[in-house]
Amino acid sequence: MKVQQELGKIGEDMAVEWLRNKGYSIMERNFRFGKAEIDILAEKEGILAVVEVKMRRRGYLGVLADAVSLKQRNRIIRAADHYVLANDLDVEVRFDVILLLHENQKFNLEHLKAAFSHYHQ
Template sequence: MRLQNVLGRKGEDLAAGWLTERGYIILRRNYRFGKAEIDLLAQKGDILAVVEVKMRRAGHLQPLDLSIGQKKRNLLIQAADHYVLENLLDVDVRFDIIYILHFQDRYTLEHLQAAFSPY
Protein backbone atom coordinates (compact mmCIF):
# COMPACT_ATOMS: atom_id res chain seq x y z
CA MET A 1 0.00 0.00 0.00
CA ARG A 2 1.35 3.44 -0.92
CA LEU A 3 2.40 5.81 1.87
CA GLN A 4 -0.25 8.32 0.78
CA ASN A 5 -2.97 5.66 1.12
CA VAL A 6 -1.65 4.65 4.54
CA LEU A 7 -1.69 8.28 5.72
CA GLY A 8 -5.17 8.80 4.26
CA ARG A 9 -6.47 5.74 6.08
CA LYS A 10 -4.80 6.89 9.32
CA GLY A 11 -6.44 10.30 8.90
CA GLU A 12 -9.87 8.76 8.36
CA ASP A 13 -9.39 6.55 11.44
CA LEU A 14 -8.43 9.58 13.56
CA ALA A 15 -11.36 11.63 12.23
CA ALA A 16 -13.87 8.80 12.79
CA GLY A 17 -12.64 8.32 16.35
CA TRP A 18 -12.79 12.05 17.05
CA LEU A 19 -16.36 12.28 15.73
CA THR A 20 -17.45 9.18 17.68
CA GLU A 21 -16.07 10.68 20.89
CA ARG A 22 -18.29 13.70 20.26
CA GLY A 23 -21.50 11.71 19.84
CA TYR A 24 -21.58 11.13 16.09
CA ILE A 25 -22.48 7.74 14.67
CA ILE A 26 -20.34 6.76 11.70
CA LEU A 27 -22.79 5.47 9.10
CA ARG A 28 -20.38 4.83 6.24
CA ARG A 29 -16.75 5.16 5.30
CA ASN A 30 -15.53 5.69 1.76
CA TYR A 31 -19.03 5.87 0.27
CA ARG A 32 -18.82 5.88 -3.51
CA PHE A 33 -21.30 7.22 -6.01
CA GLY A 34 -20.22 7.69 -9.60
CA LYS A 35 -16.89 9.53 -9.55
CA ALA A 36 -17.39 10.77 -6.00
CA GLU A 37 -16.12 9.34 -2.76
CA ILE A 38 -17.24 10.60 0.63
CA ASP A 39 -14.65 9.86 3.30
CA LEU A 40 -17.11 9.72 6.22
CA LEU A 41 -20.86 9.94 6.63
CA ALA A 42 -21.60 10.68 10.27
CA GLN A 43 -24.90 11.41 11.98
CA LYS A 44 -25.61 13.29 15.17
CA GLY A 45 -29.29 13.86 15.88
CA ASP A 46 -30.95 15.06 12.69
CA ILE A 47 -27.67 16.24 11.12
CA LEU A 48 -25.90 14.15 8.51
CA ALA A 49 -22.30 15.34 8.29
CA VAL A 50 -20.65 14.65 4.95
CA VAL A 51 -17.01 14.72 6.00
CA GLU A 52 -13.98 15.20 3.80
CA VAL A 53 -10.77 14.31 5.64
CA LYS A 54 -7.56 16.09 4.68
CA MET A 55 -4.29 14.86 6.14
CA ARG A 56 -1.29 17.14 5.71
CA ARG A 57 2.23 17.41 7.03
CA ALA A 58 2.89 20.23 9.48
CA GLY A 59 3.82 23.42 7.66
CA HIS A 60 1.09 23.10 5.03
CA LEU A 61 -0.59 26.50 5.05
CA GLN A 62 -3.52 26.22 2.61
CA PRO A 63 -6.73 27.52 4.25
CA LEU A 64 -9.27 24.82 5.08
CA ASP A 65 -12.07 26.27 3.00
CA LEU A 66 -9.84 26.26 -0.10
CA SER A 67 -8.73 22.65 0.27
CA ILE A 68 -11.72 21.35 -1.72
CA GLY A 69 -12.27 22.70 -5.23
CA GLN A 70 -15.64 23.35 -6.84
CA LYS A 71 -15.56 20.16 -8.91
CA LYS A 72 -14.96 18.04 -5.78
CA ARG A 73 -17.71 19.95 -3.95
CA ASN A 74 -20.19 19.22 -6.74
CA LEU A 75 -19.31 15.52 -6.65
CA LEU A 76 -19.72 15.42 -2.86
CA ILE A 77 -23.13 17.12 -3.12
CA GLN A 78 -24.31 14.62 -5.74
CA ALA A 79 -23.09 11.65 -3.69
CA ALA A 80 -24.71 13.02 -0.50
CA ASP A 81 -28.03 13.54 -2.32
CA HIS A 82 -27.89 9.97 -3.59
CA TYR A 83 -27.08 8.58 -0.13
CA VAL A 84 -29.95 10.46 1.53
CA LEU A 85 -32.47 9.39 -1.13
CA GLU A 86 -31.19 5.80 -1.26
CA ASN A 87 -31.58 5.46 2.52
CA LEU A 88 -34.79 7.50 2.83
CA LEU A 89 -33.22 9.75 5.45
CA ASP A 90 -34.99 12.76 6.96
CA VAL A 91 -31.94 14.79 7.94
CA ASP A 92 -30.27 18.13 7.41
CA VAL A 93 -27.08 17.66 5.41
CA ARG A 94 -23.93 19.54 6.36
CA PHE A 95 -20.61 19.46 4.51
CA ASP A 96 -17.63 19.40 6.88
CA ILE A 97 -13.88 19.21 6.53
CA ILE A 98 -11.67 17.56 9.11
CA TYR A 99 -8.14 18.74 8.63
CA ILE A 100 -5.34 16.79 10.29
CA LEU A 101 -1.80 18.08 10.50
CA HIS A 102 0.87 15.58 11.40
CA PHE A 103 4.44 15.99 12.50
CA GLN A 104 6.38 12.87 13.36
CA ASP A 105 4.00 10.93 15.65
CA ARG A 106 1.81 13.88 16.68
CA TYR A 107 -1.49 14.86 15.11
CA THR A 108 -3.52 18.05 15.36
CA LEU A 109 -7.13 17.90 14.24
CA GLU A 110 -9.38 20.79 13.22
CA HIS A 111 -13.07 20.28 12.39
CA LEU A 112 -14.62 22.89 10.13
CA GLN A 113 -18.39 22.43 10.29
CA ALA A 114 -20.50 23.65 7.36
CA ALA A 115 -17.33 24.26 5.35
CA PHE A 116 -19.37 24.90 2.23
CA SER A 117 -22.97 25.15 1.16
CA PRO A 118 -24.62 22.91 -1.42
CA TYR A 119 -26.28 25.98 -2.98
Template structure:
Protein backbone atom coordinates in the same frame (compact mmCIF):
# COMPACT_ATOMS: atom_id res chain seq x y z
CA UNK B 1 1.35 1.21 -0.04
CA UNK B 2 2.64 4.72 -0.72
CA UNK B 3 3.33 6.90 2.32
CA UNK B 4 0.64 9.44 1.38
CA UNK B 5 -1.95 6.63 1.15
CA UNK B 6 -0.92 5.34 4.57
CA UNK B 7 -1.19 8.87 5.99
CA UNK B 8 -4.64 9.25 4.43
CA UNK B 9 -5.89 5.98 5.93
CA UNK B 10 -4.44 6.95 9.30
CA UNK B 11 -6.17 10.32 9.02
CA UNK B 12 -9.54 8.69 8.30
CA UNK B 13 -9.13 6.44 11.34
CA UNK B 14 -8.28 9.46 13.52
CA UNK B 15 -11.29 11.34 12.13
CA UNK B 16 -13.65 8.44 12.89
CA UNK B 17 -12.29 8.13 16.42
CA UNK B 18 -12.69 11.90 16.85
CA UNK B 19 -16.30 11.86 15.62
CA UNK B 20 -17.30 8.91 17.81
CA UNK B 21 -15.68 10.57 20.84
CA UNK B 22 -17.77 13.67 20.07
CA UNK B 23 -21.10 11.84 19.95
CA UNK B 24 -21.46 11.02 16.25
CA UNK B 25 -22.66 7.72 14.84
CA UNK B 26 -20.73 6.53 11.79
CA UNK B 27 -23.20 5.50 9.07
CA UNK B 28 -20.84 4.94 6.12
CA UNK B 29 -17.16 5.02 5.25
CA UNK B 30 -15.93 5.62 1.71
CA UNK B 31 -19.42 5.78 0.19
CA UNK B 32 -19.14 5.87 -3.60
CA UNK B 33 -21.50 7.24 -6.21
CA UNK B 34 -20.37 7.89 -9.80
CA UNK B 35 -17.10 9.84 -9.57
CA UNK B 36 -17.46 10.81 -5.92
CA UNK B 37 -16.26 9.17 -2.77
CA UNK B 38 -17.56 10.47 0.55
CA UNK B 39 -14.98 9.75 3.24
CA UNK B 40 -17.40 9.58 6.16
CA UNK B 41 -21.15 9.90 6.56
CA UNK B 42 -22.02 10.40 10.20
CA UNK B 43 -25.02 11.53 12.17
CA UNK B 44 -25.63 13.31 15.41
CA UNK B 45 -29.14 14.17 16.58
CA UNK B 46 -31.03 15.38 13.49
CA UNK B 47 -27.94 16.21 11.41
CA UNK B 48 -26.33 14.13 8.70
CA UNK B 49 -22.68 15.19 8.61
CA UNK B 50 -20.87 14.60 5.34
CA UNK B 51 -17.21 14.62 6.29
CA UNK B 52 -14.29 15.11 3.94
CA UNK B 53 -11.04 14.17 5.67
CA UNK B 54 -7.90 16.02 4.60
CA UNK B 55 -4.65 14.81 6.11
CA UNK B 56 -1.29 16.42 5.48
CA UNK B 57 2.19 15.83 6.83
CA UNK B 58 2.75 19.59 6.85
CA UNK B 59 0.80 22.76 6.21
CA UNK B 60 3.70 24.44 4.39
CA UNK B 61 1.74 24.28 1.12
CA UNK B 62 -1.55 25.34 2.70
CA UNK B 63 -4.04 24.06 5.20
CA UNK B 64 -5.62 20.65 4.52
CA UNK B 65 -9.05 22.21 3.96
CA UNK B 66 -7.63 24.32 1.13
CA UNK B 67 -7.33 21.17 -0.98
CA UNK B 68 -11.08 20.62 -1.44
CA UNK B 69 -11.77 21.80 -4.99
CA UNK B 70 -15.09 23.02 -6.50
CA UNK B 71 -15.47 19.97 -8.79
CA UNK B 72 -14.98 17.67 -5.82
CA UNK B 73 -17.64 19.59 -3.89
CA UNK B 74 -20.03 19.29 -6.83
CA UNK B 75 -19.47 15.52 -6.99
CA UNK B 76 -19.93 15.17 -3.23
CA UNK B 77 -23.26 17.01 -3.38
CA UNK B 78 -24.52 14.63 -6.09
CA UNK B 79 -23.38 11.60 -4.09
CA UNK B 80 -25.04 12.83 -0.92
CA UNK B 81 -28.29 13.59 -2.73
CA UNK B 82 -28.28 9.98 -3.94
CA UNK B 83 -27.48 8.67 -0.43
CA UNK B 84 -30.32 10.68 1.14
CA UNK B 85 -32.83 9.47 -1.49
CA UNK B 86 -31.56 5.88 -1.38
CA UNK B 87 -31.96 5.76 2.40
CA UNK B 88 -35.16 7.84 2.56
CA UNK B 89 -33.63 10.24 5.09
CA UNK B 90 -35.22 13.35 6.48
CA UNK B 91 -32.29 15.02 8.22
CA UNK B 92 -30.49 18.33 7.95
CA UNK B 93 -27.40 17.78 5.77
CA UNK B 94 -24.16 19.50 6.68
CA UNK B 95 -20.82 19.34 4.85
CA UNK B 96 -17.81 19.27 7.16
CA UNK B 97 -14.07 18.96 6.80
CA UNK B 98 -11.84 17.31 9.34
CA UNK B 99 -8.40 18.76 8.76
CA UNK B 100 -5.55 16.72 10.20
CA UNK B 101 -1.96 17.89 10.19
CA UNK B 102 0.97 15.91 11.49
CA UNK B 103 2.83 17.67 14.29
CA UNK B 104 5.92 16.97 16.38
CA UNK B 105 3.84 15.25 19.06
CA UNK B 106 1.19 13.50 16.97
CA UNK B 107 -1.61 15.08 14.98
CA UNK B 108 -3.59 18.30 15.15
CA UNK B 109 -7.28 17.74 14.39
CA UNK B 110 -9.65 20.53 13.43
CA UNK B 111 -13.36 19.92 12.74
CA UNK B 112 -14.77 22.56 10.40
CA UNK B 113 -18.57 22.37 10.43
CA UNK B 114 -20.49 23.76 7.43
CA UNK B 115 -17.15 23.97 5.65
CA UNK B 116 -18.20 24.49 2.05
CA UNK B 117 -21.85 23.83 1.32
CA UNK B 118 -25.05 23.95 3.28
CA UNK B 119 -28.61 23.22 2.24
Protein backbone atom coordinates in the same frame (compact mmCIF):
# COMPACT_ATOMS: atom_id res chain seq x y z
CA MET C 1 1.61 6.49 -3.37
CA LYS C 2 1.11 3.59 -0.99
CA VAL C 3 2.46 5.60 1.96
CA GLN C 4 -0.01 8.39 1.10
CA GLN C 5 -2.89 5.88 1.07
CA GLU C 6 -1.80 4.47 4.42
CA LEU C 7 -1.60 7.98 5.90
CA GLY C 8 -5.05 8.70 4.47
CA LYS C 9 -6.50 5.62 6.15
CA ILE C 10 -4.84 6.55 9.46
CA GLY C 11 -6.31 10.04 9.12
CA GLU C 12 -9.80 8.68 8.42
CA ASP C 13 -9.55 6.28 11.37
CA MET C 14 -8.56 9.18 13.63
CA ALA C 15 -11.41 11.33 12.31
CA VAL C 16 -13.93 8.51 12.91
CA GLU C 17 -12.72 8.05 16.47
CA TRP C 18 -12.87 11.81 17.09
CA LEU C 19 -16.42 12.03 15.69
CA ARG C 20 -17.56 9.07 17.80
CA ASN C 21 -16.11 10.76 20.90
CA LYS C 22 -18.15 13.86 20.00
CA GLY C 23 -21.38 11.82 19.90
CA TYR C 24 -21.69 11.12 16.17
CA SER C 25 -22.91 7.78 14.82
CA ILE C 26 -20.88 6.64 11.83
CA MET C 27 -23.27 5.68 9.03
CA GLU C 28 -20.79 4.91 6.23
CA ARG C 29 -17.12 5.16 5.36
CA ASN C 30 -15.71 5.56 1.87
CA PHE C 31 -19.15 5.80 0.25
CA ARG C 32 -18.81 5.85 -3.53
CA PHE C 33 -21.20 7.29 -6.08
CA GLY C 34 -19.99 7.81 -9.63
CA LYS C 35 -16.57 9.48 -9.47
CA ALA C 36 -17.17 10.76 -5.94
CA GLU C 37 -16.08 9.25 -2.67
CA ILE C 38 -17.32 10.54 0.67
CA ASP C 39 -14.81 9.73 3.39
CA ILE C 40 -17.29 9.66 6.29
CA LEU C 41 -21.06 9.96 6.68
CA ALA C 42 -21.89 10.59 10.33
CA GLU C 43 -25.17 11.47 12.07
CA LYS C 44 -25.82 13.46 15.21
CA GLU C 45 -29.10 14.96 16.39
CA GLY C 46 -30.81 14.79 12.98
CA ILE C 47 -27.85 16.23 11.07
CA LEU C 48 -26.00 14.12 8.52
CA ALA C 49 -22.39 15.32 8.46
CA VAL C 50 -20.74 14.60 5.12
CA VAL C 51 -17.08 14.66 6.11
CA GLU C 52 -14.05 15.05 3.87
CA VAL C 53 -10.79 14.20 5.64
CA LYS C 54 -7.59 15.93 4.54
CA MET C 55 -4.10 15.19 5.81
CA ARG C 56 -1.46 17.90 5.58
CA ARG C 57 2.09 18.23 6.85
CA ARG C 58 2.93 20.91 9.38
CA GLY C 59 3.52 24.22 7.70
CA TYR C 60 0.38 23.97 5.56
CA LEU C 61 -0.75 27.57 5.14
CA GLY C 62 -3.91 27.04 3.10
CA VAL C 63 -7.40 27.90 4.23
CA LEU C 64 -9.18 24.85 5.62
CA ALA C 65 -12.34 25.45 3.59
CA ASP C 66 -10.23 25.58 0.39
CA ALA C 67 -8.80 22.09 1.00
CA VAL C 68 -11.64 20.71 -1.16
CA SER C 69 -11.76 21.91 -4.78
CA LEU C 70 -15.00 23.15 -6.32
CA LYS C 71 -15.07 20.10 -8.64
CA GLN C 72 -14.67 17.76 -5.66
CA ARG C 73 -17.32 19.67 -3.70
CA ASN C 74 -19.82 19.26 -6.53
CA ARG C 75 -19.13 15.52 -6.71
CA ILE C 76 -19.50 15.16 -2.93
CA ILE C 77 -22.78 17.11 -2.97
CA ARG C 78 -24.21 14.85 -5.72
CA ALA C 79 -23.09 11.73 -3.84
CA ALA C 80 -24.61 13.00 -0.58
CA ASP C 81 -27.90 13.81 -2.34
CA HIS C 82 -27.94 10.28 -3.77
CA TYR C 83 -27.20 8.75 -0.33
CA VAL C 84 -30.00 10.68 1.37
CA LEU C 85 -32.56 9.83 -1.34
CA ALA C 86 -31.51 6.17 -1.68
CA ASN C 87 -31.79 5.68 2.09
CA ASP C 88 -34.97 7.77 2.44
CA LEU C 89 -33.40 9.87 5.19
CA ASP C 90 -35.13 12.83 6.81
CA VAL C 91 -32.05 14.77 7.92
CA GLU C 92 -30.38 18.11 7.52
CA VAL C 93 -27.17 17.70 5.51
CA ARG C 94 -23.98 19.53 6.44
CA PHE C 95 -20.64 19.37 4.60
CA ASP C 96 -17.64 19.31 6.94
CA VAL C 97 -13.88 19.13 6.50
CA ILE C 98 -11.57 17.54 9.04
CA LEU C 99 -7.95 18.55 8.59
CA LEU C 100 -5.19 16.57 10.23
CA LEU C 101 -1.86 18.36 10.47
CA HIS C 102 0.96 15.83 10.64
CA GLU C 103 4.39 16.38 12.15
CA ASN C 104 6.83 13.90 13.71
CA GLN C 105 4.26 11.11 14.09
CA LYS C 106 1.87 13.52 15.88
CA PHE C 107 -1.43 14.81 14.53
CA ASN C 108 -3.43 17.93 15.25
CA LEU C 109 -7.09 17.69 14.23
CA GLU C 110 -9.18 20.65 13.10
CA HIS C 111 -12.90 20.26 12.35
CA LEU C 112 -14.65 22.84 10.19
CA LYS C 113 -18.41 22.36 10.31
CA ALA C 114 -20.39 23.57 7.28
CA ALA C 115 -17.19 24.12 5.28
CA PHE C 116 -19.24 24.34 2.09
CA SER C 117 -22.84 23.92 0.95
CA HIS C 118 -25.02 23.34 -2.09
CA TYR C 119 -24.97 27.08 -2.66
CA HIS C 120 -21.24 27.76 -2.15
CA GLN C 121 -19.61 28.86 -5.38
